[in-house]
Amino acid sequence: xxxxxxxxxxxxxxxxxxxxxxxxxxxxxxxxxxxxxxxxxxxxxxxxxxxxxxxxxxxxxxxxxxxxxxxxxxxxxxxxxxxxxxxxxxxxxxxxxxxxxxxxxxxxxxxxxxxxxxxxxxxxxxxxxxxxxxxxxxxxxxxxxxxxxxxxxxxxxxxxxxxxxxxxxxxxxxxxxxxxxxxxxxxxxxxxxxxxxxxxxxxxxxxxxxxxxxxxxxxxxxxxxxxxxxxxxxxxxxxxxxxxxxxxxxxxxxxxxxxxxxxxxxxxxxxxxxxxxxxxxxxxxxxxxxxxxxxxxxxxxxxxxxxxxxxxxxxxxxxxxxxxxxxxxxxxxxxxxxxxxxxxxxxxxxxxxxxxxxxxxxxxxxxxxxxxxxxxxxxxxxxxxxxxxxxxxxxxxxxxxxxxxxxxxxxxxxxxxxxxxxxxxxxx
Amino acid sequence: xxxxxxxxxxxxxxxxxxxxxxxxxxxxxxxxxxxxxxxxxxxxxxxxxxxxxxxxxxxxxxxxxxxxxxxxxxxxxxxxxxxxxxxxxxxxxxxxxxxxxxxxxxxxxxxxxxxxxxxxxxxxxxxxxxxxxxxxxxxxxxxxxxxxxxxxxxxxxxxxxxxxxxxxxxxxxxxxxxxxxxxxxxxxxxxxxxxxxxxxxxxxxxxxxxxxxxxxxxxxxxxxxxxxxxxxxxxxxxxxxxxxxxxxxxxxxxxxxxxxx
Numbered sequence: 001x002x003x004x005x006x007x008x009x010x011x012x013x014x015x016x017x018x019x020x021x022x023x024x025x026x027x028x029x030x031x032x033x034x035x036x037x038x039x040x041x042x043x044x045x046x047x048x049x050x051x052x053x054x055x056x057x058x059x060x061x062x063x064x065x066x067x068x069x070x071x072x073x074x075x076x077x078x079x080x081x082x083x084x085x086x087x088x089x090x091x092x093x094x095x096x097x098x099x100x101x102x103x104x105x106x107x108x109x110x111x112x113x114x115x116x117x118x119x120x121x122x123x124x125x126x127x128x129x130x131x132x133x134x135x136x137x138x139x140x141x142x143x144x145x146x147x148x149x150x151x152x153x154x155x156x157x158x159x160x161x162x163x164x165x166x167x168x169x170x171x172x173x174x175x176x177x178x179x180x181x182x183x184x185x186x187x188x189x190x191x192x193x194x195x196x197x198x199x200x201x202x203x204x205x206x207x208x209x210x211x212x213x214x215x216x217x218x219x220x221x222x223x224x225x226x227x228x229x230x231x232x233x234x235x236x237x238x239x240x241x242x243x244x245x246x247x248x249x250x251x252x253x254x255x256x257x258x259x260x261x262x263x264x265x266x267x268x269x270x271x272x273x274x275x276x277x278x279x280x281x282x283x284x285x286x287x288x289x290x291x292x293x294x295x296x297x298x299x300x301x302x303x304x305x306x307x308x309x310x311x312x313x314x315x316x317x318x319x320x321x322x323x324x325x326x327x328x329x330x331x332x333x334x335x336x337x338x339x340x341x342x343x344x345x346x347x348x349x350x351x352x353x354x355x356x357x358x359x360x361x362x363x364x365x366x367x368x369x370x371x372x373x374x375x376x377x378x379x380x381x382x383x384x385x386x387x388x389x390x391x392x393x394x395x396x397x398x399x400x401x402x403x404x405x406x407x408x409x410x411x412x413x414x415x416x417x418x419x420x421x422x423x424x425x426x427x428x
Numbered sequence: 429x430x431x432x433x434x435x436x437x438x439x440x441x442x443x444x445x446x447x448x449x450x451x452x453x454x455x456x457x458x459x460x461x462x463x464x465x466x467x468x469x470x471x472x473x474x475x476x477x478x479x480x481x482x483x484x485x486x487x488x489x490x491x492x493x494x495x496x497x498x499x500x501x502x503x504x505x506x507x508x509x510x511x512x513x514x515x516x517x518x519x520x521x522x523x524x525x526x527x528x529x530x531x532x533x534x535x536x537x538x539x540x541x542x543x544x545x546x547x548x549x550x551x552x553x554x555x556x557x558x559x560x561x562x563x564x565x566x567x568x569x570x571x572x573x574x575x576x577x578x579x580x581x582x583x584x585x586x587x588x589x590x591x592x593x594x595x596x597x598x599x600x601x602x603x604x605x606x607x608x609x610x611x612x613x614x615x616x617x618x619x620x621x622x623x624x625x626x627x628x629x630x631x632x633x634x635x636x637x638x639x640x641x642x643x644x645x646x647x648x649x650x651x652x653x654x655x656x657x658x659x660x661x662x663x664x665x666x667x668x669x670x671x672x673x674x675x676x677x678x679x680x681x682x683x684x685x686x687x688x689x
Contacts, residue, residue, distance in 0.1 A: 030523065154542045161533050165519045168585075171486050172537035173507040219569035221524045 006131075007244065013133040014236035014251065016145045017194045018206060022232020023152055024190050025211035026225040027183060031163045034211075035093055036075060036184075038204035041191050042097045043074025045104025045200045048125050049111060058121065060137050064192050067125075072188060074100050101200070128199030128252030130240045137196065144193045148186050152225070159183060160221055197236075199252035209259035210235060216270035235259040287331070293318060294328045295337065295355035296362070298347055310343050357396075364399045433461045435500030439593045439624040440485060445494030447477070447484045453492065454480050456648045462641070465622045467615055469629045469639035469655070473668050476646040478628045479515065482595045485626075486510060498593065508537060511591030513582050515598050521571045527581045528566035531556050534588030556584040561610055576607030583611060594618065594625045601630065612638060635659055 028034050044067035051066025052058065074096050081092035108122055124132050133141075152159070158179045161169040166176040187207070194203045214228035239255030268275050297317040301309050315325040329345060332338040337351035347355060433441055440462040447455040455477040462468055470478050483489045485496050487503050498506035511534070534556065535549040545553075557566050560580040565573060573581065579599060586594055600608050615625060615638075626643075629635065635642065635655065642658045644650040644667045651663045 157536060157539075157544065158541070160525070160529075161536060164523045164525065164530075165514065165533070167483070167488050167514055167518065168512060168533060169536075170488055171507070171510070171512045172533075172589075174536070174541070215524065219524045219571075220526070221529075224524050 009135060009138055010130045010133050011237055011240055013138050013141050014130050014197055014240040014255070015233045016138075016141045016236075017190075017197050018210070018232035018234065018236025018239075018255070019229045020145045020148050020190050020232070021194055021203070021206040022210040022214075022235075023225055023229035024148060024183075024186055025207040025209075025232065026214060026221075026228040027152075027159050027163065028187055028207055029211040029215070030221075031183070033184075033187070034204065034208040036078075037187055037191055037207045039078060039093050039097045040071040040075055040188060041195065041200045041203045042104075043100035044068070044071035044192065044195060045125065046070050046100055046107055047104075048122060048195075049104055049107035052111060052122060053107070060140065060196065063122075063125075064140075064195065067195060068188060068192050070100065071192065075184075104200075124199070124250075125195055126199050126201060127250035128195075128197050128202065128255075130197040130243070130251040133197060141193055144189050148190060151182065151186055155179065155182060156222070156225075197240075197251055198255055199250065202252040202256045205256035205259055206232060206235065209256070209263050213259070213263040213266040216266040216273045231259075231262055235262065290328055291332055291335075291337070292354070292358045294325070294332060295347065295351055296358050298338075298345070298351075299355045299359055308344050309346070311345060314345065357393075361396050364396060368399055368402070435497055437464055437499075438462065438497075439464050439499060440626065441497040441500070442481075442485070443495050443497075445484060445496065446492045447480050447489055448492045449480070449489070454647065455484065458494070458649055460643065460649055460652055462624060462626060464624050465619060466624060466641040467619045467639050468624070468626050468641040468643060469635055470626060470643045470645060471629055471632065471635060471667070472645040472650070476667075478645055479597050481645065482512075482597055482626065482628065485595060486512065509592040511586035511589035511594040513586045513594065513596040513599050516575065516579050516582060516601065518597075521573075521578060523570065526567050526569055527562060527573065527577075527584075528553055528557065530570060530581050531566075531584045531588050534585040537589065552590070553584075553588050556587040557581075559587055559614060560584045574604070576603040579603050580607060580610065583614065587614070592623060594623060596625065596627045598628050598630065600634075632664075 025034070025037075028037055047066035047068065047070025048063050049066075050070070051063050054066075055062055057063075078089070078092045078096045081087050081095070082089050087095075108126075111122060121129075121132065158169070158174060161172070161174075162176055162179045162183065166180075169176050169179065191203050191207070194206060198206055210231040211224070211228040214224045214231055217227060218224050235255050235258045238258045239251055242258065243249045243251045243254040266274070269277075271277050294314065297314050298309060301313055301317055306313065311322060311325050311329055314329075315322045318325060320328075329338055329340060332351065333340050337348055337354060339346055339348055435441055438461050440460070442458050442460040445455065445458040446453055454475075458481065470481065472478055480489060484491055485498075485503065496503055498509060503510075528550075531553040532545050532549060535545055535552060539545055539549065554563070554566065557563055560583050562577060562580050562584060565577060565581075570578065570581065579602075583596075583599060586596070599611055603611070615627070618625060619640075627639070629638070636659060639655050641653065642655040643652045644658060644663050646667050650667045651658045
């Protein structure tokens with residue numbers, strides 16, 4: 001790696017591209033417009049080639065002008081297909097994307113085989129070559145990034161309402177069409193400026209992936225926009241750094257891969273929305289439910305007049321293997337709900353309280369369903385069994401008062417249920 | 429309307445309005461003058477054009493013909509006097525904002541382009557949240573609210589608009605009893621303050637109890653007036669009965685014809 005002025009230039013350029021596309025990507029992803037960015041980029045390729053054929057110039061502004069025109073034409077054709085035929089958006093997108101991209105490849109091959117073309121370096125627009133960024137390009141990038149950032153800063157609240165509730169935006173006297181056009185225009189600018197470094201095939205990844213990753217970490221839009229921008233900048237910089245380690249690796253794919261790694265890590269470990277957090281929640285619920293079944297089984301045995309209750313009794317009541325019941329009992333003992341002495345098992349005060357609550361919610365729900373004729377009596381238990389674990393004390397109170405108003409006293413007979421313990425997962 | 433309407437005191441005056449979606453007419457020749465300070469129910473079967481009428485009043489869907497005046501002026505000049513509660517299902521509740529952010533959107537019309545909400549806007553938003561009994565939920569992400577709470581947030585957003593006329597699309601749909609009570613209390617309070625409300629409603633049991641004025645609608649206005657005069661078996665039969673199928677078949681035919689099928 002060469003840490004010289006050229007490399008700094010390239011690094012700064014990629015950083016800007018990453019930051020800009022990350023920031024705007026947050027809005028594009030939430031607006032479900034991310035694939036439109038992809039279509040736009042692919043459709044830009046023939047524009048690049050035609051601009052070169054027309055002018056015989058490799059100057060970036062000219063090539064990007066061609067790219068922008070053909071990209072926008074592509075998107076307009078998609079909209080026209082959706083509006084005037086019965087073809088749906090996904091098919092329209094697929095058709096336009098492949099036709100434009102195919103045409104672009106044909107033109108590009110033609111240029112490469114011609115005399116003037118073989119040194120044109122237009123192929124960098126396919127996969128991106130950040131190393132080809134020169135000082136003049138960087139100025140263009142700085143201007144576009146600044147424009148995008150200023151527009152996002154100024155129109156943040158308009159973008160927010162446009163995406164959340166466009167009709168309400170209109171009802172407030174704003175024009176959703178104008179706001180939408182502004183957002184789309186910014187996306188076009190960002191995609192075009194990123195073409196040189198990331199390439200038409202993968203620029204959409206820089207728009208989508210950092211935003212999708214950021215969404216996992218936060219429930220606030222401004223945090224998501226910031227995080228997505230920072231993540232995009234990091235991906236841009238890391239992508240250039242990594243691709244510089246080995247010669248001739250295009251920068252676009254490396255940036256996309258770095259962004260994907262960030263996405264995967266986020267999807268896995270993000271609090272609350274991440275896969276692991278979700279899995280832990282499900283497991284905690286299963287543990288709680290099984291514990292509550294244990295307590296309810298204990299109460300049921302006790303009601304039937306059983307004096308000394310051992311784990312084997314509970315195992316047969318719950319229809320679970322003894323080792324699982326033992327595990328449950330040990331866990332409940334460490335929670336202070338059960339005390340175990342010489343194989344005999346008894347509930348602590350806390351355990352009793354919880355057991356009573358569980359039985360009561362089960363009961364109340366059963367009565368409520370039957371009373372309201374929502375379910376037949378013999379169908380009730382399974383549903384009550386699922387619900388008993390999630391009813392809150394407030395709902396229980398409400399149910400009680402509803403039934404009390406209608407002259408039904410459930411509490412008198414709280415230990416009689418239709419029994420049955422729903423199986424959920426492991427008990428640990 | 430046969431009789432003359434004094435427009436300066438008429439919150440909503442609709443004249444000969446027809447609305448079409450994709451060239452298929454969904455509302456025909458609507459004439460309606462809503463009186464000031466009334467809680468007005470809009471009742472009719474699914475697909476009768478209830479939401480469409482509300483959206484057409486606010487220019488959210490284009491009119492094929494006719495016009496709407498708000499206190500005698502076109503809507504475009506009277507936006508600030510109308511508050512809007514859309515159907516709850518019309519938005520994505522997984523959007524990354526909290527309840528207070530949503531309510532604050534009700535101030536955007538007053539704030540205008542580019543400028544940001546200030547302290548007063550925030551206070552008004554918090555006040556609106558308090559009115560719907562959601563003070564403690566302001567910083568809750570909106571997907572962690574129950575359906576009833578989400579509906580209250582939408583109502584608070586409309587209250588934050590501080591309007592004269594409120595258009596509400598099914599504010600009672602899928603809410604719990606406590607929320608329904610809370611919403612109706614707020615509507616009564618608005619009426620006491622001389623606000624006019626047009627409320628799309630689908631529960632016929634509560635019509636008599638809630639609304640002092642009623643619009644029965646099924647692709648056209650079947651009847652409109654004081655609830656006690658309009659809410660009759662005969663009118664309900666006209667609204668919900670099969671007599672209007674001819675109209676909807678005609679609409680289909682028009683749509684097919686114009687799409688060239």
